[in-house]
Amino acid sequence: MNQTDKEARLNERDLPLVSALKKGRQRHSFHMPANRAGQSFSAAFRTLLTELDTTELATTGDINQPDGVVLEALRVAARAFGAARTYFITSGTTNSLRIALATAFREGDRVLLAKGSHLSIANSCALLGLEAVFIRQDELPRFPDGQVSEAEVLRSLEEEEDLAGVLLTTPGYYGENLTLEKICKVAHAKNIPVLIDAAHGAHFAIKVEAPVLAEKSWPRTALAQGADLVAQSAHKTLPALTPASLLHLSQGAIDSGRISPTRLAKMLPVFQTSSPSFPIAASLDYARDFLEHDAxxxxxxxxxxxxxxxxxxxxxxxxxxxxxxxxxxxxxxxxxxxxxxxxxxxxxxxxxxxxxxxxxxxxxxxxxxxxxxxxxxxxxxxxxxxxxVEAGGQSQTAADLAQRKAFLRQEGSSFKIRENFFAESEEIEFQDALGRRSAAMIAPYPPGVPLLWPGEEITEADISLWQELLSLAYDIRGLKSGKVEVLAEE
Ligand SMILES: Cc1ncc(COP(=O)(O)O)c(C=O)c1O
Incomplete structure (x- = not known):
C-alpha cells in the first residue's frame, strides 16, 4: 500500500480519538502542552519525531542508565538548567517526583509538605510509605491551590521534630512563587534536603534580559536558591512532548551527602518503564537547545x-x-x-x-x-x-473562599497515607459521609490539589464545599457519581 492509499484508508475508518484530537488542532490553545500541537517545533523536527522512535541500541544508549550520547545530552541540559546532574524522565513529573522521594527518603520518614501538594505527591507518599507532615497554615492562601507562605514553612521547620526533609511546590498553578533561599538555609542547617515540585517552572532557566521585563522581575530558579532535587515538566512551559520531565540534582546536595546520586540511579529504572521514549527524550534535548538560544x-x-x-x-x-x-x-x-x-x-x-x-x-x-x-x-x-453577560448567575466568590479556607483546616498534623490509602474501604453517598474518614484523595481537577487526604475526617464544611463545586460543574477526583470512598468502620 502506498502512502496515499494509507491516508485514504485512514480517513475512511473510525478512529474516534484520532478524529477528536485532529479537530482540537484548529483551536486557540492557552493550555499545556506548550508545544501547541507540535507547531512550536521546527517543521524538520516535527517530521523527525516519529522517526526517532527506537529502542536502546549501541548507538543510542539507555535513558535509564545514561552513558554515551544520552549522557552528553544530560550534561548539556544540566549546564543549561544550572544543575550538577540532570535526568530525562519520559513519564512525567509525576514520576520525577516519585523518583526524587524514593531517592531522598526511606519508608516511615517524616516529610514536611503543604496540604496543597499535587495528587502525584500524595500518591507517592502512599506508595513509598512516607509520613506526610502538613505545614501549619493560618494565612488564607491567595489561590485555590493552597500554596503556603515562606513564614509558614519556616515556622513548621522550627516546630516539627525528626523531619527527614521538605517537599515544596513552586511555582504554583497560578504562577505564584515561594522564595526558597532562607528555607533552604534552615533545612540544610538541620542537614535535611529540600525537594521542589517545579512542574510549572522549567522556563525560569531562560536567561531573560532585564529591559525586556520593564517593571516585572524574572523568577529565580529553585536550584539557584539552593534546592537539592528539582522536578520540572518541560512540556508545560517549553516546546517538548507530553510528558517530558526533567529531574535536576544540585552540587550542594551531592557534596553534603544529602542526596546520593547512586541511589537516584538505582531508582530511575524502578519507576520508569524499561522502554523509555526516545522521541520524548529527544524533545527534551530540543527544548534545552531552544531555551539556551531562541527562548x-x-x-x-x-x-x-x-x-x-x-x-x-x-x-x-x-x-x-x-x-x-x-x-x-x-x-x-x-x-x-x-x-x-x-x-x-x-x-x-x-x-x-x-x-x-x-x-x-x-x-x-x-x-x-x-x-x-x-x-x-x-x-x-x-x-x-x-x-x-447580564446578571443572572449566583455569586461564586463564596465557593472560592471556601475552597481556599479548606487548606487552613488541619485536624491532624501528619498522616501515614499508606495505611489509609490501602485500608479496607467502602463507597457511600457523599452526603452521608459526615464524620467518616476519607480513604481517597479528594481533589478538584485541574489543578489536582487534594482538599482532603486519605485518613482525614469529612466535615460538614467539606460536604457543602463539594456540593457547591459540583453545582459549578467542577470535576472532582475522588467523587464518582456522588459517591466517596471512606475507611470501613471497625
Ligand atoms: C504542581 C504539579 N506537580 C506535578 C504535576 C505532575 O506533572 P506531570 O503531568 O508532568 O506528571 C502537575 C501536573 O499538572 C502539577 O500541576
Missing part, C-alpha cells in the same frame, strides 16, 4: 503580546499579577462580571478558545512562548463577551 527573544515577544492583550481587557476582568509571579502566566479574574463558570466555558468554547483551568473566580491561561497574536485576540474577544 529569550520569544519571551520578549510573548510579554509584549500579553501587555497588548491586557490593554484590550474590559474593565470587569483584570489580570491577577503581583511582582514575583511568573510573568508568562495569565490569571484573569472575572469575579466582577455576572458570568457564571458554566456560561464562561460556553463563551470560550464558542470562540474556540481552550484555557488551562477555570475556577470560581479566575481563569488560568498558559500561553506557549510562541502563542500567536490571533489567539490573544480571540481570547480578548471572548473576555469582552464574558463582561457583557
Amino acid at each position: 529569550p527573544s520569544y519571551v520578549a515577544r510573548l510579554l509584549e503580546s500579553i501587555a497588548d492583550f491586557e490593554a484590550q481587557l474590559p474593565q470587569e476582568i483584570h489580570r491577577d499579577y503581583v511582582d514575583g509571579d511568573d510573568p508568562c502566566r495569565l490569571v484573569l479574574d472575572y469575579s466582577d462580571t455576572a458570568c457564571s463558570r458554566q456560561k464562561l466555558m460556553e463563551i470560550l468554547d464558542f470562540h474556540q478558545v481552550d484555557v488551562e483551568l477555570i475556577d470560581a473566580r479566575r481563569m488560568v491561561c498558559i500561553p506557549a512562548l510562541d502563542t500567536p497574536r490571533s489567539s490573544f485576540n480571540a481570547l480578548a474577544e471572548a473576555c469582552r463577551e464574558i463582561a457583557q
